[in-house]
Amino acid sequence: MQRLRKVELPLAMPVxxxxxxxxxxxxxGLAVIAGLIGGGGFGSFVFQGLNQTATDxxxxxxxxTVLMALVAAIVMDILVDLTRRTPERQT
Numbered sequence: 001m002q003r004l005r006k007v008e009l010p011l012a013m014p015v016x017x018x019x020x021x022x023x024x025x026x027x028x029g030l031a032v033i034a035g036l037i038g039g040g041g042f043g044s045f046v047f048q049g050l051n052q053t054a055t056d057x058x059x060x061x062x063x064x065t066v067l068m069a070l071v072a073a074i075v076m077d078i079l080v081d082l083t084r085r086t087p088e089r090q091t
Contacts, residue, residue: 013083021076028069032061 035043042061049057
């Protein structure tokens with residue numbers, strides 16, 4: 001347990017967080033599909049816009065979704081960078 005906590009988990013943390021970043025961004029994008037089955041959210045605007053060929057409705061649903069995914073990816077990238085350890089120099 002001590003080796004896991006002090007060595008293996010800190011070494012694996014950047015990879016784990018990178019995987020979570022991918023899953024988070026995919027889930028944000030797939031949440032738009034919930035509008036197809038009546039789930040609401042930004043997906044309802046996208047699919048209403050597609051049905052009515054109204055570009056403004058499509059953008060009203062798509063742009064905030066893209067913005068949320070971008071912000072989530074940037075925040076997770078920052079967390080990944082913070083968990084990476086640099087080798088300590090020996091003098």
